[in-house]
Amino acid sequence: MTTVLLVLVLLLLALAGAPLFALIAAIALVGFHFAGQDGAVVAIEFYRLADMPALVAIPLFTLAGYLLAESGAPKRLVRVSNALLGWLPGGLAIVAIIACALFTAFTGATGVTIVALGAVLFPALMQARYGERFSLGLLTAAGSLGLILVPSMPLILYGVVAQQFHTTPPVTVDALFRAGVLPCALMVVLLSVYSVWHARRAGVVTGSTSGRELAAALRDAAWEIPLPFVILIGIYTGVLAASEAAAVMALYVLVVTVVIRREIPLRRLPAVLREAMTLVGSILVILGFSLALTNWLIDTGVPERLFDAIKGSIESKTTFLLVLNLFLLVFGMLLEGFPAIVILVPLVLPVALGYGIDPIHLGIIFLANLQLAIFLPPVGLNLFIASLRFGRPVMTLVRASLPFFLILLLAVLIITYWPGLSLALV
Amino acid sequence: ATIRIATLAPDGTAWMREMRAGADAVKQKTEGRVEIKYFPGGVMGDSLTVLRKVKVGQLQGGAFTAGELAEVARDVQIYSLPFLFRNQDEVDQVRAKLDPALQASIRAAGFEPLGISGGGFAYLMSTRDLKSRDDLKAAKVWIPQGDKIAELAFRTAGITPIPLALSDVYTSLQTGLIDSAANTTAGAIAFQWHTKLKYMIDLPLSYVTGFLVVDSKSWDKIAEADRQVVSEEFAAVFKRLDAQNRLDNAAALDALKQAGMTINQPAAADGKSWEALGHESYQELIRQGGITADMQRQLEAALAAVRGAAR
Amino acid sequence: MSPGARRALAWLHRFEDGLIAVAVLVLVLVAGAQIVLRNLFETGIAWADPMLRALVLWTAMLGALAAARENRHIGLDIVTYFARGRFARVLRVIALGFAAVLSGLMAWYSITLVQLDLDSGAKAFAGVPVWLVEAILPVGFALLALRLAVQALLPPPNHAPVPEIAP
Numbered sequence A: 001m002t003t004v005l006l007v008l009v010l011l012l013l014a015l016a017g018a019p020l021f022a023l024i025a026a027i028a029l030v031g032f033h034f035a036g037q038d039g040a041v042v043a044i045e046f047y048r049l050a051d052m053p054a055l056v057a058i059p060l061f062t063l064a065g066y067l068l069a070e071s072g073a074p075k076r077l078v079r080v081s082n083a084l085l086g087w088l089p090g091g092l093a094i095v096a097i098i099a100c101a102l103f104t105a106f107t108g109a110t111g112v113t114i115v116a117l118g119a120v121l122f123p124a125l126m127q128a129r130y131g132e133r134f135s136l137g138l139l140t141a142a143g144s145l146g147l148i149l150v151p152s153m154p155l156i157l158y159g160v161v162a163q164q165f166h167t168t169p170p171v172t173v174d175a176l177f178r179a180g181v182l183p184c185a186l187m188v189v190l191l192s193v194y195s196v197w198h199a200r201r202a203g204v205v206t207g208s209t210s211g212r213e214l215a216a217a218l219r220d221a222a223w224e225i226p227l228p229f230v231i232l233i234g235i236y237t238g239v240l241a242a243s244e245a246a247a248v249m250a251l252y253v254l255v256v257t258v259v260i261r262r263e264i265p266l267r268r269l270p271a272v273l274r275e276a277m278t279l280v281g282s283i284l285v286i287l288g289f290s291l292a293l294t295n296w297l298i299d300t301g302v303p304e305r306l307f308d309a310i311k312g313s314i315e316s317k318t319t320f321l322l323v324l325n326l327f328l329l330v331f332g333m334l335l336e337g338f339p340a341i342v343i344l345v346p347l348v349l350p351v352a353l354g355y356g357i358d359p360i361h362l363g364i365i366f367l368a369n370l371q372l373a374i375f376l377p378p379v380g381l382n383l384f385i386a387s388l389r390f391g392r393p394v395m396t397l398v399r400a401s402l403p404f405f406l407i408l409l410l411a412v413l414i415i416t417y418w419p420g421l422s423l424a425l426v
Numbered sequence B: 001a002t003i004r005i006a007t008l009a010p011d012g013t014a015w016m017r018e019m020r021a022g023a024d025a026v027k028q029k030t031e032g033r034v035e036i037k038y039f040p041g042g043v044m045g046d047s048l049t050v051l052r053k054v055k056v057g058q059l060q061g062g063a064f065t066a067g068e069l070a071e072v073a074r075d076v077q078i079y080s081l082p083f084l085f086r087n088q089d090e091v092d093q094v095r096a097k098l099d100p101a102l103q104a105s106i107r108a109a110g111f112e113p114l115g116i117s118g119g120g121f122a123y124l125m126s127t128r129d130l131k132s133r134d135d136l137k138a139a140k141v142w143i144p145q146g147d148k149i150a151e152l153a154f155r156t157a158g159i160t161p162i163p164l165a166l167s168d169v170y171t172s173l174q175t176g177l178i179d180s181a182a183n184t185t186a187g188a189i190a191f192q193w194h195t196k197l198k199y200m201i202d203l204p205l206s207y208v209t210g211f212l213v214v215d216s217k218s219w220d221k222i223a224e225a226d227r228q229v230v231s232e233e234f235a236a237v238f239k240r241l242d243a244q245n246r247l248d249n250a251a252a253l254d255a256l257k258q259a260g261m262t263i264n265q266p267a268a269a270d271g272k273s274w275e276a277l278g279h280e281s282y283q284e285l286i287r288q289g290g291i292t293a294d295m296q297r298q299l300e301a302a303l304a305a306v307r308g309a310a311r
Numbered sequence C: 001m002s003p004g005a006r007r008a009l010a011w012l013h014r015f016e017d018g019l020i021a022v023a024v025l026v027l028v029l030v031a032g033a034q035i036v037l038r039n040l041f042e043t044g045i046a047w048a049d050p051m052l053r054a055l056v057l058w059t060a061m062l063g064a065l066a067a068a069r070e071n072r073h074i075g076l077d078i079v080t081y082f083a084r085g086r087f088a089r090v091l092r093v094i095a096l097g098f099a100a101v102l103s104g105l106m107a108w109y110s111i112t113l114v115q116l117d118l119d120s121g122a123k124a125f126a127g128v129p130v131w132l133v134e135a136i137l138p139v140g141f142a143l144l145a146l147r148l149a150v151q152a153l154l155p156p157p158n159h160a161p162v163p164e165i166a167p
């Protein structure tokens, strides 16, 4: 009875717009209180934010992402990919897909991707006669694409939360970075194939190829081009740990944007630093309390009981995975991406381990589903962001993104039932 | 009463099986008045976090290494002094004399010792083909976070060790943050380090000890008769563990060889300098007040007695 | 607000922003130096890694304070987005008032944590005691509680055309 009342109160507070960190802190404090423990346990767990080497990567990658977004890098990125692929039928759409995936991977943002790149890409797609419906759907879907691509912040967060359970083998951020590459490539390829098919059918205008434009575009982006390669190769060969790759990237981007290109004037730098750390702060505070929440779950043995309860009704791993997909899609839509990681991973991971699912594969399944849930009707957040950005009703965007949703759903099913795809590079 | 105990040892290991057997026996003999619940695998955090949680009452106890428990009772690390013992026999004789003194110093720090376990000798293992002290200078050696003796020993040898939490060692071996780490042979296998480390120097560095302690305040709340039961059961558990550890370490050495680990004999010329290194870091530790003067006297007397008798 | 209070507040904001900028730049430079030392000179700074981890906690708390100042803490805004007038004010008082109370509680419990490590005397890195690293928690949460309480009483900001934070 008390529990029901508490859940109700918290739900109302959530709807009233209470910050998520306060809601999670409340659950942890009330939970420990009923377990007969001192509230100081929550402070002890929160302090473990200063105990985790993997977390150093978060402020560093975020800083680099904000500096890049603030500079002319996105425009140069689109120009280079366009020069490379613009001549293909469907080439411009593929450019949009790749640019959106890279932008999300490096900034950790999905809604911002639609806003920042939509401004450049939507008019270009319309001008090339891809049609409004296709262009809107593509950009809405591509907003969250790249969540499982190195060095995305959600991958790091999953790793940090999963490490609390000390699995064998341990869930390292590096392994997650390597695991996400092929599944993300699968999504990019499937979307690209559909785009080429659509471009042929719709009679899209194809850009011309020009060696001179390509050379100019490459020269223009000379400082940014090495970046993805250094990060990918550094992590893939094991030369750089995730937090080291983050430090290299942050230092490099800082020097390029502020000292070499001077696109960010020195007096504007503190404001950009504060902007970036505002995001980091609002995320890490939630993570800190979610460590306490996780500890409460472990302390009271909830995951074991949950597993015992589920084991009674779901026997096979296959069925479990299917139920997991549905569960993640619905809750991922309601919890809007990031919160889903810190709230659902502690509940889902121990149960999934019980069914013999690899914790690294689970991370990719988890985030691939979230990526889909972020624009799942009726309340997927990116549908609303795209609706605001492009000034179209939400229903129009739901219809427009449906084919892309189905294609990515197919990709998510392949990723879920084919662990080898995720684990091949680990 | 429920005693909640955290340990870094992963579930399913021999150590945890014995711990659970002890808990079952206690529960049965006290007719459920004393229940012991474990949180294995480090899910409650590192040793500093566990100590904090003991202080606020979320946990009542924990299993610690000597270096970790030295945070509250510095004398517990005497068995871990580098190159102190020459063989297991010396360890057994000195422990028979000094274990009671260690237990007293743990009680003085506000904890009830349920057991001291001898984990065996730690050996240096590496991804590099280490043989001599010089080879070691280029190595990136792990030491447990806060382990002052290990830090002192490596610094005396002219090496800057890299302190990390035990739970970060595997990951850091993978990323190359460290390339060498010392542990018992059984420990190397339990934590899966043997999948990364390929060379081992056949030289006992130090003796590894573990301590199972319970907060005195919680302990005193248990009825006298029940405390007796718990103490006896866990004394038996630790006796079995000591015997088991010896078998495990021998078996683990075979397993390491099977897994392709190369066992290097220490370079002959280094024989003297290793022992000198041990002596040097011992003197430095005394200078820094790392162990109490009283314990130092007892330790030196015990060692002299053992070696005198052997002569 | 009196001109004096306004000046003090502006000074506090500038101090916070300065602290964030210093923390982040130190984070980048020390992390970068550590990689160079490790990969080129096979050595490293012993206190670098624990210091970087402590800086993560400090940037997190300072960032959370900045987020409160700018109304940017993550939460659901399906209802608040469409709320207007008196209803919006009431929602704001409830939601941010609740967060202020929770932050206050956390400031209180963090004092216990600091006290624990004042007693233990444990060191975090390079002679800096653990309690000093932890001290950002009671200070930060107390300021956060104060700031959220003030924000709760202020009118809701105009909605930005697009939520800034995702995913």
Ligand code: NA
Residues within 6 Å of the ligand: A100, A101, A102, A103, A104, A105, A110, A113, A142, A143, A144, A145, A146, A147
């Ligand atoms: Na994207």
Ligand code: NA
Residues within 6 Å of the ligand: A163, A164, B042, B045, B046, B167
């Ligand atoms: Na841990």
